[in-house]
Amino acid sequence: xxxxxxxxxYDGTDFAGFQWQHGARTVQGVLEEAIGLRTGQTTRIAGAxxxxxxxxxxxxxxxxxxxTRIPAERMALALNSxxxxxxxxxxxxxxxxxxHARFSASSRIYAYLILSRRTPSALLRRYxxxxxxxxxxxxxxxxxxxxxxxxxxAAFANxxxxxxxxxxxxxxxxxxxxxxxxxxxxxxxxFLRGMVRTIAGTLIEVGTGKRCPEEIPEILQSRDRRxxxxxxPPQGLFLLRVRYGARRIGAxxxxxxxxxxxxx
Amino acid sequence: xxxxxxxxxYDGTDFAGFQWQHGARTVQGVLEEAIGLRTGQTTRIAGAxxxxxxxxxxxxxxxxxxxTRIPAERMALALNSxxxxxxxxxxxxxxxxxxHARFSASSRIYAYLILSRRTPSALLRRYxxxxxxxxxxxxxxxxxxxxxxxxxxAAFANxxxxxxxxxxxxxxxxxxxxxxxxxxxxxxxxFLRGMVRTIAGTLIEVGTGKRCPEEIPEILQSRDRRxxxxxxPPQGLFLLRVRYGARRIGAxxxxxxxxxxxxx
Numbered sequence: 001x002x003x004x005x006x007x008x009x010y011d012g013t014d015f016a017g018f019q020w021q022h023g024a025r026t027v028q029g030v031l032e033e034a035i036g037l038r039t040g041q042t043t044r045i046a047g048a049x050x051x052x053x054x055x056x057x058x059x060x061x062x063x064x065x066x067x068t069r070i071p072a073e074r075m076a077l078a079l080n081s082x083x084x085x086x087x088x089x090x091x092x093x094x095x096x097x098x099x100h101a102r103f104s105a106s107s108r109i110y111a112y113l114i115l116s117r118r119t120p121s122a123l124l125r126r127y128x129x130x131x132x133x134x135x136x137x138x139x140x141x142x143x144x145x146x147x148x149x150x151x152x153x154a155a156f157a158n159x160x161x162x163x164x165x166x167x168x169x170x171x172x173x174x175x176x177x178x179x180x181x182x183x184x185x186x187x188x189x190x191f192l193r194g195m196v197r198t199i200a201g202t203l204i205e206v207g208t209g210k211r212c213p214e215e216i217p218e219i220l221q222s223r224d225r226r227x228x229x230x231x232x233p234p235q236g237l238f239l240l241r242v243r244y245g246a247r248r249i250g251a252x253x254x255x256x257x258x259x260x261x262x263x264x
Numbered sequence: 265x266x267x268x269x270x271x272x273x274y275d276g277t278d279f280a281g282f283q284w285q286h287g288a289r290t291v292q293g294v295l296e297e298a299i300g301l302r303t304g305q306t307t308r309i310a311g312a313x314x315x316x317x318x319x320x321x322x323x324x325x326x327x328x329x330x331x332t333r334i335p336a337e338r339m340a341l342a343l344n345s346x347x348x349x350x351x352x353x354x355x356x357x358x359x360x361x362x363x364h365a366r367f368s369a370s371s372r373i374y375a376y377l378i379l380s381r382r383t384p385s386a387l388l389r390r391y392x393x394x395x396x397x398x399x400x401x402x403x404x405x406x407x408x409x410x411x412x413x414x415x416x417x418a419a420f421a422n423x424x425x426x427x428x429x430x431x432x433x434x435x436x437x438x439x440x441x442x443x444x445x446x447x448x449x450x451x452x453x454x455f456l457r458g459m460v461r462t463i464a465g466t467l468i469e470v471g472t473g474k475r476c477p478e479e480i481p482e483i484l485q486s487r488d489r490r491x492x493x494x495x496x497p498p499q500g501l502f503l504l505r506v507r508y509g510a511r512r513i514g515a516x517x518x519x520x521x522x523x524x525x526x527x528x
Binding site: 009010011056058076077080085086087088089090118119120121122123125127 | 273274275320322340341344349350351352353354382383384385386387389391
């Protein structure tokens with residue numbers, strides 16, 4: 001048995017989400033089918049982020065184990081030839097048995113795209129949220145500031161279960177605007193279910209002036225989902241990238257890691 | 265009767281092209297239907313560029329005449345509420361009876377987008393051409409240089425008729441690359457049928473090394489369509505903007521116009 005890590009891009013429009021569901025078209029479903037077609041084996045893949053219906057990914061990471069003689073460098077091509085056009089395997093590499101796309105991940109980066117102009121966009125309709133209102137980016141950045149750090153995000157989560165902790169560590173939350181497009185980029189060790197879209201929905205309300213940035217600490221403290229804004233629509237959300245502990249010590253991030261370690 | 269000019273964005277994926285066709289879904293067809301629904305009148309619109317099936321537009325311009333009491337500034341909203349989501353009217357203004365979207369246009373600007381990387385893109389599959397080969401942008405720019413100016417573009421046109429002239433004036437042809445995306449931007453007074461896609465297809469062959477830039481003058485001189493490269497696929501093409509004589513003398517372009525006039 002060999003173990004693989006794959007980086008996957010997909011257009012979430014025509015999927016009922018990432019996770020396998022009986023009778024529904026899911027990203028996990030089509031990936032497992034493609035692996036089955038190319039290796040002749042049934043396997044179960046694990047995904048780093050279980051994106052909802054309509055949510056896209058540029059850098060979803062999946063892991064799977066399969067007995068095959070296909071060389072790792074040929075695997076992406078082999079899988080792509082068996083995949084529908086709305087899912088693309090970008091890269092495949094062989095990993096240790098201990099690697100797990102979800103549990104080994106050290107952080108996830110999501111982007112949320114908002115179009116703010118008078119008319120919606122025919123070309124971007126599947127890839128952004130739309131608001132006819134102008135957004136105050138400065139107010140949104142102030143609000144974003146309160147969301148950074150290790151905190152209890154219960155107020156921003158859907159479907160809480162008692163067992164799990166609702167603390168998450170948001171290490172970065174940037175708001176950038178260019179022409180009519182506003183990009184929110186958020187990184188955290190992990191996200192609660194619905195968390196990114198609730199943050200986006202709340203920040204949009206701050207941007208339109210419906211809320212002020214100073215409400216954010218109160219919302220966090222309340223732990224009450226009803227206090228936060230609405231969930232922004234799925235088509236604006238993209239899973240950009242997943243980081244793994246091991247990668248950060250790789251050549252590219254070595255100096256960064258070292259300088260952080262020295263500053264402890 | 266009042267006369268209108270509208271700027272229109274559309275996703276060409278699910279259209280059989282701009283121009284009305286019996287029994288086919290066309291951009292002209294859905295726009296005329298929306299105007300009919302909102303004004304109660306049957307009208308025929310004129311488009312600046314008759315884009316093919318699958319070709320997109322960010323700034324197509326259409327003109328039409330209709331007796332209505334809808335104020336011009338409410339017209340975009342009125343039409344959008346009657347249009348499918350893959351067509352958006354960006355702006356409507358009232359114009360003189362003499363204005364014609366096609367015949368009054370002084371130039372058209374098209375963009376052609378190419379993705380050059382190992383794997384195709386699930387998210388961009390409807391909005392770019394794909395090549396797994398690396399492109400030599402320097403060679404493409406050299407080839408592009410030969411295409412600029414007032415020349416006979418018969419070798420780059422499909423479906424020629426004897427009556428029409430095949431001379432066109434290409435005033436700008438830029439090639440820009442960023443990450444894996446290559447953007448070709450071309451401006452001309454007008455284009456022959458299939459001309460932008462044939463130029464794109466030929467430049468892609470120059471980029472992959474299949475042709476050298478120096479072949480371009482020979483191809484132009486031959487006036488033979490078989491000498492040029494293949495037509496690049498429609499989904500990479502966008503009608504970006506249409507310029508009108510009157511607009512170029514507007515505030516924004518006044519100094520530019522003046523300096524040109526002085527240099528005559």
